[in-house]
Amino acid sequence: MGRLKTITRRSFLIGSVAIAGGVAFGAYVVATPHANPLLEAAGDGEAAITPYVLINASGITLITPRADKGQGAYSVQAALIAEELDVELDQINIDPGPPSPAYWNTALADEAAAFIVPSGGVAERTAHGVLSAVMKTIGMQITGGSTTVPDGFIKLRQAGAAARETLKMAAARETGIAMAELRTEAGRVILPDGSSLSYMELAPAAARITPPQDIALRGPSEWRLIGKPMRRIDIVAKSTGTQSYGIDHAVDGMVHAAIVLNPAQGGPMNGFDASEALAMRGVKDVLQITGGVAVIADNTWRAFQAGQAVRFDWGPAPFPATMDQHWDTLSGSFTGEFEDSRQRDDGDVDISFAEAPGLVSAEYRAPYLAHAPLEPLSAIVRIDTDAAEVWTGTQVPRFVQTNVGKIAGIDPDQVTVHALYMGGSFGHRLEDEVVKQAAEIAVKLKGTPVKLTYSREQDMTHDFPRQIAMARMRGVVRNGQVESYELGIAMPSVVMSQMGRQGMSVPGADSQIVAGAWDQPFAIPHHRVTGYRALQLAPISSWRSVGASTNGFFYNAGLDELIYEAGADPLAERIRLCNDDNARKVLEAVGEMSGWDGALGDGRGRGRGVALTQSFGVHCAEVVEVTSTEAGIRIDKVWVAAEVGTVIDPVNFDNLVKGGVIFGLGHAMNCEITYTDGIADQSNFDAFEGMRMHQCPAIEVRGLENGARVLGIGEPPVPPAAPALAGAIFAATGIRLREMPFSKFVDFA
């Protein structure tokens, strides 16, 4: 990857020069594309045919701008380009590329504007056009929302096709042979006589050709890579300890830093005494930063140790000190004053309730949760007089550029960002506090690279956790069927909290408040879903599956209670109510896979639950089977089916689905972040366990390909896991779980 880093850096020193022509290669879905950032820096004999393909004498580099947090994004992006480019995956290098508006995420704009479809209601003020324009303008190069595949499925293949055709045009000019007689294979243009020219040889000529547009993409029958098991490009490195992550990176002359911030997150520091810390071995300095101090040392551990020796006078947290106050805030939010959206209002719930003989009602709770990727956050920042350089694992490279530019007092274009491999994220690296803090230190140590590493405790207690949320349901059953279902969901706005930290606001209602609930594929005669935007409490952020991570539980748990009241079968009643063919097939698939024969306990402590959540466009259904043992609940098996249009890599698909199920189950079992005196009570994995090997069930996965849209699978397996587990525990024990984590009410083996 070295070569691209060099030219990238040069490009920022030159500045942002718009290159006329040669950029609209059909790889864009907008009328006026952003300038190709590779062209600005490409040297003689280098062909940057699209923003995604760079060819020079030393090889072929595919640009994979969506960050790899472990979900295999680099491999899948490379495969999509390579499919049309006719290169093999072992022939290419990959590079995340420079932060650039050319790499803006169009699919994320669609997700953010989820309320575009229905008309009427309070959310009408949300405009897809507004959001889309905002995202394009700022070049929202973000990895998130399971959008890497939907965003890239057409775009990246078009980029590969445009590059391939341009190389063929170059070969035609060089040889005088007609384009139609040329074909491509394994990085070469093959001539009719069987001889060939490598893409590298053709790069200088290709660089002078305007790439063709609107090349027809190959159909599924012609795919060489898509749909077949792939070996992910990082698998050897990640199995031999040779994969370098952000936390492993080193830069010549760097110093190590650790920070200690007010344990009441966001609270002020009134004073500190670092005299003891300054006397410790290896400690170079203790500097004040926003909300705390940074210890500068010659070793990570010494910096951690010295941080513990600093004495502080802290102020209070800027949010309520106790959990009771947080829950009271949510509890008080189910009123018109706080109504944010009502995008589902079928039939007439009120009349249905008024006429009903009995009303079923319940309240549900979901806690704050840390992201806790196993690699704690880190960043290296060096700030010079007129330039800065950043090495970090991030999902938001453009925000990093902007924020470091602000702190350094230089133009963001003078900030070079090196995107490094990430040891997990789950949404954690959509935030860039660690980079801003490293930059605050680096600005005081001009010219010296500063490596800031979070301790696990810093990482967990100063995470911006998943939203806390509460839901209230009411419903009516009649003649053994669910007739009426009302669900109200209250939470603070994740989008407001998260984008607020970037100085941005998003207009209109926050679709995440009701994501995974308002748009589910069930035709219940009287059905209403209302989102209530609670006042901001602790600062929060996107956590794998975002709003649906809480709402998938609420929606399915409420539905389960009604189905039980009706005396119906949880799977059969969902299938009966289902109004979407592809969703129904997903439910039928898990029924068939699990040999579903009812949910209720068989007298031996076994029980099954089922749930379906549509999130990020994916219908995902799960059946969980448990046994209640003397040691506690044991999760025996999970069956999962998900509709994604096309499974691009069956291996990675299987791995991500299983991981998502385990993530959903583990947190539902035993994880929460709570606050006492405004301070997070959980600071490490002893108090935030998740699932471990001995608790992990067998998981059977099936990907369905009936839908027209190609969708991502990183997040959708998470939301149905908790409610399917709750349903199984109810079937096995009769205990109805309405609050996560379930370990507050039952033991797990």
Added chain:
Amino acid sequence: MRLTVNGTSREVDVEPDMPLLWVLRDELGITGVKYGCGIAQCGACTVHVDGIPVRSCQLAVGDLEGAVTTIEGLGTPGSLHAVQAAWIEHQVAQCGYCQSGQIMSAAALLAENSNPSDADIDDAMSGNLCRCGTYPRIREAIKAAALTLRSA
């Protein structure tokens, strides 16, 4: 202070209470061993000391007795240990950050027990946390590696 790491004798000038983890990572530049929690809850820092799996975040370097093997010393991309080969074959890794520790724990298990049951695997591996949820593949890969080692 001298210590033997991956067959090589190394000299370090550190305080004896510095955990082995940080001696390896920051003083010797051996980064295959990972920091995840610092309190022996995640297993990412697992190394072998004379073949025994040890959480290097909890072992003060002054208390070290024996030769240290990290993932780099277990096998290399050009010369894989059977466990690493199985990890590649089964495509275990997602983010991969925990896998050094998982592989070191698995290699130690198989050195003791060439035909582990599911319960044996649970016992040996439950101290290694994987936030991505690769446990099903870890289990398969351990069984595959065990088969390779038994037929070797």
